[in-house]
Amino acid sequence: MTTPRLDKAGTYKLGHRTVKRLGYGAMQLAGPGVFGPPKDPAAARAVLREAIAAGVNHIDTSDFYGPHVTNQTIRAALHPYPDDLVIVTKISARRGADASWIPAMSPAELTQALHDNLRNLGIDVIEVVNFRSMHGIHGPAEGSIEPQLTVLADLQRQGLIRHIGLSNVTPAQIAEGRRICEIVCVQNQYNLAHRDDDALIDALARDGIPYVPFFPLGGFTPLQSSTLSKVAEGAGATPMQVALAWLLRRAPNILLIPGTSSVAHLRENLDVAELELSEDAMRELNGIAAHSEKTPAH
Numbered sequence: 001m002t003t004p005r006l007d008k009a010g011t012y013k014l015g016h017r018t019v020k021r022l023g024y025g026a027m028q029l030a031g032p033g034v035f036g037p038p039k040d041p042a043a044a045r046a047v048l049r050e051a052i053a054a055g056v057n058h059i060d061t062s063d064f065y066g067p068h069v070t071n072q073t074i075r076a077a078l079h080p081y082p083d084d085l086v087i088v089t090k091i092s093a094r095r096g097a098d099a100s101w102i103p104a105m106s107p108a109e110l111t112q113a114l115h116d117n118l119r120n121l122g123i124d125v126i127e128v129v130n131f132r133s134m135h136g137i138h139g140p141a142e143g144s145i146e147p148q149l150t151v152l153a154d155l156q157r158q159g160l161i162r163h164i165g166l167s168n169v170t171p172a173q174i175a176e177g178r179r180i181c182e183i184v185c186v187q188n189q190y191n192l193a194h195r196d197d198d199a200l201i202d203a204l205a206r207d208g209i210p211y212v213p214f215f216p217l218g219g220f221t222p223l224q225s226s227t228l229s230k231v232a233e234g235a236g237a238t239p240m241q242v243a244l245a246w247l248l249r250r251a252p253n254i255l256l257i258p259g260t261s262s263v264a265h266l267r268e269n270l271d272v273a274e275l276e277l278s279e280d281a282m283r284e285l286n287g288i289a290a291h292s293e294k295t296p297a298h
């Protein structure tokens with residue numbers, strides 16, 4: 001029997017489920033600026049259906065994408081959900097009428113956000129909820145997360161959340177979080193050119209905790225590098241594919257959630273399951289200067 005294409009990228013434990021390492025991030029399915037409806041709602045649903053048809057079983061979302069729009073699109077496209085699909089959401093922000101991102105970390109706001117996610121996704125319990133720290137809006141900033149995690153742990157006891165993860169956090173906040181409840185994944189900004197979390201990824205790998213890089217392709221500022229283009233040419237792949245393949249090779253606990261609003265880009269991204277990078281290519285890519293330009297991140 002041949003191995004299904006996506007399985008070639010491997011799997012990893014996420015909570016008590018096992019997911020394929022190539023997943024999908026749904027943020028690009030809302031309108032421009034992650035606000036309002038997409039230009040073509042049918043096309044947005046088609047991307048989700050194509051992801052599932054290709055074997056994706058890990059989708060990242062939030063009710064503050066749109067707001068509400070992305071979750072409603074996921075529900076319209078995929079409900080009732082396949083048994084093996086793990087939907088991961090994040091809470092702690094709300095959107096202003098001007099599309100701004102506003103911290104919403106009070107107990108009432110976190111509880112409301114959880115219920116908004118459940119209602120708009122059409123489910124009774126969510127598999128993983130990431131507490132997305134808004135101590136820093138554009139990147140991790142220190143500050144206790146105990147009050148917020150205590151709320152999430154309570155919602156977990158009520159049976160509304162199966163597992164808790166963290167996003168946009170520092171190692172100290174992860175350590176604090178792990179004293180309060182089990183943390184099943186960490187989602188921070190990381191890619192070929194933004195490698196602040198190198199040591200953190202390796203530490204989480206030792207503990208068997210998935211690390212889920214957001215902006216794997218550079219997010220709002222797509223990755224561009226002559227080295228990346230050269231390696232891609234040599235590998236017969238696109239620069240974006242090489243950027244994803246590098247992440248898959250970087251550490252076994254990395255789960256990918258590249259975002260796209262295009263079926264063609266989705267297929268291109270999932271084809272990475274069959275892209276092998278040579279040791280030479282890895283060495284060249286590792287040499288791309290690490291810099292941590294602060295880009296808006298949500």
Ligand SMILES: NC(=O)c1ccc[n+]([C@@H]2O[C@H](COP(=O)([O-])OP(=O)(O)OC[C@H]3O[C@@H](n4cnc5c(N)ncnc54)[C@H](OP(=O)(O)O)[C@@H]3O)[C@@H](O)[C@H]2O)c1
Nearest residue numbers: 025026027060214215216217218219258259260261265298
């Ligand atoms: N926790 C957080 O704070 C946080 C923050 C940001 C994002 N996220 C999550 O992480 C996921 C991934 O991040 P992201 O979507 O912002 O950024 P990303 O995956 O780094 O990049 C998405 C951008 O790359 C383009 N793209 C995708 N595939 C491509 C391809 N094969 N060739 C050329 N361009 C391609 C997309 O445009 P097209 O639509 O035209 O393909 C889009 O502009 C999000 O969907 C979201 O679920 C979390």
